[in-house]
Amino acid sequence: MPTEPISPSPEPTAPLPAAPAPAGGTVHWVGTGLSTGRSGLGLLCARADRVLLWDRTAERAADRLAALGLTGRAEPRALADGALEAAVGAGDVLVSMLPATEHPRLLGLAVDRRAHFACTSYVSDEIAGLAERAAAAGLVVLTEAGLDPGIDHLMAHRLVARAREAVGDTAESVVFTSYCGGIPAVPNDFRYRFSWAPYGVLAALGSPARHIAQGVERTTARPWEAVAAHYLGDEDFEVYPNRDSLPFVAQYGIPEGWRLHTFVRGTLRNAGWHAAWAPVFDVVRTGDQERMRALAAELAARHPTTEADRDRVVLSVALGVRGPDGAHWQGSYLMDLTGDATESAMARAVSLPLAHGVTRLLAGALPSGLNRAASAGEAAQWLAFLDEHGLVSTFSPTFPASARAFRGADA
8 A cells, every 4th residue: 555645636627617697686595494594594685686485385484484583584485396496587596405315406497497506515426417507508506505515615725725825836745634513512421412314413424434644545434433532722522534535635726746644524523422422333333224213313312402502513624734845834724603592503604604605696706507615716705704794714823733643544
């Protein structure tokens, strides 16, 4: 197995998209789940000419508007057969807050109606294919525009830009880490509280994670076995790799001349999580889906998020670069947000960047075709806007400390 630090591959060249089609002022926000926050939806109600909030029934949509203090500022609509299809028109923006499995259907509808599309989820192969059709029609497809993925992309773009200014496009060793977690503001014994999709939380633990450690591509079959300590100020957390980090090397514009020692995107949890979840890992390790679903339901009932609980979002993105002449640059961003009685931290952190992206789309500022949050050129503007609206990202010329390398890095 090679031990030389590896360099990123160049990003493939894509065909140029058509000029963006003008966006109208109508936004269809589809879904009223817990990530539909008053900050994001309220911003669109203030900026768009017209906002329609869609749920299974108009009554449910109206109840959500009332809960968010937005009654009368958006129109509640029911997702009855054919209703959304009949309502979406050319130049509208269709925002999907439904599960990721529903995005392709809604994006297909948007393209057919010559409407633009936005969501917070990762780009699947199906979404990428539909985005090519959208690009040919001059339509904008905004994706990965929430918290993670979303705000983490903005931070990464800014760190890479600063490091290139300081060190240039050649570096002997580069360390990049990005960790995000939605955690209890006051940790319980289980170090976690469920709010939605309990089975999805467990299923994600059974998905392999690909990353770079010690200059070598690694695939960790069981991400929890690669847990490490992560210190932020005087507080310690636990982190582990998640999904496939490698495509983000090109997405973040890492120069080909940077030799990557570490590149990982992952999940952050309260300290003590790994020990508290040991019985859960035993079940996930079996791969028995029936047992996992039963356990997920049991855990969600035992550790729910109640109205009295406050959630916390912690996002830590860091980059360290050492140049060939000994020059060194390091920096990190930290966003640490606690929810309150008016809005959860997660709802604000997911819906506000998405809504800001939609306002940029309405203003004609986004290119047609596939957009993953903001481009490197717009990242600073997005972060400044989020700072002004309570999602503060603090920059530090330091790198977070870690107690040890990834467990299982040599596996």
